[in-house]
Amino acid sequence: MLHLKKSAMAALAVGLLASTSAMAQQRTLTYYADYDPIPLAAMEELIAEFEAANPDIDVVLQNFDHEGYKTAIRNFLTTDAPDLANWYAGNRMAPFVNSGQFMDVSDVWAENGLYDSLGSAAASMTIDGKQWGIPYTYYQWGIYYNKDAYAAAGVDVPSTWEEFVANCEAFDAAGIDCLTTGTSALWPGAGIFDYMNLRTNGYEYHMALTSGEVAWTDQGVRDTFANWAQIQPYITENHAALDWQDAAALLVQGKAANYVMGNFAVGVFKEGGMTNDNLGFMPFPTINPDVARAEEAPTDTIHIPAGATNVEDAKTFLAFIASADAQTKLNAAIGQLPINSGSTVGDDPFIQAGFELLSSTEGGIAQFFDRDAPAEMAKIGMEGFQEFMVLPENLDDILERLEQARQRIYN
Amino acid sequence: MSMTSTQQETQTRSWWRQNQQRITPWLFLAPGLLMFIIYVIWPIFSSFRLSFFEYDGLGEKVWLGLANYQELFSDRAFKTSLRNNVIWLLMYMLAVPAGLFIAIFLNQTVMGIRIYKSLFFFPFVISQVVVGLMFAWFYAPNFGLFYKVIEFFTGKGIAVLADPHLATYGIIAAGLWPQIAYCMILYLTGLNNVAPDQIEAARLDGAKGLKMLWYVVLPQLRPATFIAVVVTVIGALRSFDLVSIMTNGGPFGSTRVLSYYMYEQALSEYGYRMGYGAAIAVVLFAIMMVFISGFIWKMVRDEREGN
Known part of the structure; x- marks a missing residue:
């Protein structure tokens, strides 16, 4: 038993060594999120794709449970901020924006033409005329x-x-x-x-x-x-x-x-x-x-905390998540609607109905009472x-x- | 020369000798005291301090003075919580006589009495969360046992936890289940220590039934009664888990108690009014202190009399 433990420890140590040496040339991008199992799998696939395209970036995703995350975010934003964090659009992000915990990412919007492609959600991402995150999914x-x-x-x-x-x-x-x-x-x-x-x-x-x-x-x-x-x-x-x-x-x-x-x-x-x-x-x-x-149509979003250490790569990742292709894949997997107007929608009748409903809305899109108020x-x-x-x-x-x-x- | 050094030695030694009786208890208490100060005393005072501020856990603390307490007076949710706490306190006291009754009932020697005793004690062993879930299903509209039974007899089920007038009592009933078991076990051990010769003597004098209980048995159970009342009062005041599991304070806040309201204001998803939550905590602390100092006063008095 003892012997077994020892050899397992040794294997672990070797594994750790190997992985640290492999990561030596990579920059780490920490990402805190609160995905359910299905969205988590979809996001992990996207991250793998992102890492393949950017071999010098290593995304470390730390997943929380939903309810726990809502409490945890207040602690980690002020103490040990990741480079990326999940949250919600509308007034729900206002406390973090107003207290300076989220970073202004208007440049990501401007450089990637997101005012066009993510136009339907621009209003709900805007406070004081600036954009504070990237929306990646919504549902009707x-x-x-x-x-x-x-x-x-x-x-x-x-x-x-x-x-x-x-x-x-x-x-x-x-x-x-x-x-x-x-x-x-x-x-x-x-x-x-x-x-x-x-x-x-x-x-x-x-x-x-x-x-x-x-x-x-x-x-x-x-x-x-x-x-x-x-x-x-x-x-x-x-x-x-x-x-x-x-x-x-x-x-x-x-x-x-x-x-x-x-x-x-x-x-x-x-x-x-x-x-x-x-x-x-x-x-x-x-x-x-x-x-x-x-x-x-409540919108889920990704933000860069003000305390992020790897802002450059975080912005690269946001631009990637905002792209039509990434949003198509993610939302096909989780059965929701992409925000990017260039994305294609899954053929589930309810998704189709939602897409039709939201794209023809002339009045405006509300987030939900507990996100708007x-x-x-x-x-x-x-x-x-x-x-x-x-x-x-x-x-x-x-x-x-x-x-x-x-x-x-x-x- | 050698004389003075030995003198000094005896002097230092005798200082320790003289005082060690006084110092040793404090040395032994020191680790516990340190923990108590860091984890109990200090947080109490920091809650007091926080209750004078407006603080959302992120931004700056803003000094408000007594404004949080002023707001409490006009806050209906606070009044509801306070009223529910009183209801809890009164209803929870039922656990003491009920526990006594069951203890007397079980205090006999028949086949398998240990099994019955452990069955009665069982609810105290399971977690409050489990008790809450079980009762929530018991009351659940459309499929709960309680709902079905009422529906069978009256033709219309009662969804206890959806009714703002009944929900608090429904939760208290769930809380009484383990609390009665707790009081029962206290009385069972108390009954073991009842002096048989006194019972014998009383019986010779013709005491029976209720008279025997009231004049002979109960006086000997006074220590058990005291502990049972203390744990029940404290249990009623700190009721939180059941409210949180069974109703989340609803329907529309009618089952809130102070501890839950404090949590809601300070720490829940829609809360983060740390200062206001702290003010509620201070009020709850003051109420508890009334009882706790009463208990301590009685214990000290008994101890003095005993010696």
């Missing part, structure tokens, strides 16, 4: 529905809000939840709010609201909630105790008809036994025909949305509370 939100449930209730897929509400009554009569959600983790409720508000008041108003320029007691917000109240009775009861996957199970079983969700949920629906034949996707129906259609406002807001869906009679109280929070937080 919308309504996923069970075609069998529609058949059981004998109704057609709606195109307007009135039809959607009318359908809800038919679903109710058939004992099916018209709209399902699981708000145990709060954020799924924000998806519904975002769409209600985008469809009622439009993109500009929604952005003004999430950036604190509009009062929560404003008439526009009240209109949004008034529309929401029309479908509130038809939302799955007890959603406050359900995880989003539990609600997905209701949709799969045909106990619920519609689910406002992001495209990542398709995997869960299909694991539950749904196929392209009975799983449908539709854009959130039009409520106010006067506002331009806006959509929700500052963290604290997001938390209080999402609690308010959950409360509204359980106790709609508390609306005045909720809006009053959100308004107080707005006045405190945005100061």
Whole structure:
């Protein structure tokens, strides 16, 4: 046993020596990320390709689990910064940009013509007129529905809000939840709010609201909630105790008809036994025909921390990740949408639908409530949305509370 | 010459001799004390300090004075947390009589009593996280056992954790399960030490049932009762794991307790108000100190009386 251990140690030592001597001519590029297994494999493949093209750069990817990463990033940015780090677009990156933890990468955008090719995400990467990272993937939100449930209730897929509400009554009569959600983790409720508000008041108003320029007691917000109240009775009861996957199970079983969700949920629906034949996707129906259609598409991004040591190579890597080819490969593997307009999209019908939806959006693309609004406002807001869906009679109280929070937080 | 040197020697030796009784305990305590100061005392004072600042963990600390505490007074989430902590404290006390009851019930000699005892003790051994998950599934809407049973009898299930009025009680019930087991084991060991001759004497005097329990057994169990109350109070005040596992403080913040609210404000995904979190921690610390100093005062008094 002891002998075995010793020889293993020796082998390890030799291996270490060999690898350090091989790395001697290479420059190390450290990259901290929070990928799930499938995206991780895809990214590792891309990194291998990048290293083959740049033999003098060695990318060391350190992967964290999702939730842990959100806490860890605050620590490592200030103490032991990597050369590259994953994060999110929109207001979610504002704390790091404002405290000088992220590096301005506008030069990467300018030199590689990214204002053109990544144009659809430029706005969400811009703070103070500069770009602070590179977006590499996004995915659409919308309504996923069970075609069998529609058949059981004998109704057609709606195109307007009135039809959607009318359908809800038919679903109710058939004992099916018209709209399902699981708000145990709060954020799924924000998806519904975002769409209600985008469809009622439009993109500009929604952005003004999430950036604190509009009062929560404003008439526009009240209109949004008034529309929401029309479908509130038809939302799955007890959603406050359900995880989003539990609600997905209701949709799969045909106990619920519609689910406002992001495209990542398709995997869960299909694991539950749904196929392209009975799983449908539709854009959130039009409520106010006067506002331009806006959509929700959270964007994932890579940044260079201010404390990075190998900035030159980090910028090379960002330019590589921004390229049409790299984004095509990465997003084909993870089943999401590339941002580069020169990329090609996978032939999955839901990806295709999302691509069509987002590329024809004239109103604007929102990131998601908890990325557009500052963290604290997001938390209080999402609690308010959950409360509204359980106790709609508390609306005045909720809006009053959100308004107080707005006045405190945005100061 | 030689005389003076031996004199000096005896002098130094006698200094150590004279004082070693006093010094030795401190030498033995030093490593523990050092750790206690670094990991307990210092963080307490640094929390106090932090509670006067606004700090997001990244930027500059901004001096606020008492503003964090002022905000606490008008913060409804804080009031909810405080109220829930009181509910926890009151409901958790049920663990003491329930533990006593089970201990008396199990304090008999029949075949396989050890197995029954260990089965009753079992919930205390498993992690709070597991307890929380089990109860969350027990209450779960649509498939949970509790939900199904209620649905069977009344035709409509109750999703305990989705109801803002019931959720806290649902979590406390989950917490009581291991806590009762803890109190039970304290009483079981206490019952072993009840003097048989006193029971015998009481029986000769005709004491039975509740009277026997109240006037003869319980007074002898006072040390066990004291410990049971202490661990239950502290257990109720530091309740965090179950809230975090079962509801995350929801639905819409109705099951928050102070420790969870502190974590939410200071360290969670949407938090990073370190100063505000520290202010909540200071309030929780003050509440705990009321109980802890009471307990310590009683222990010191008992010790003095005992000697």
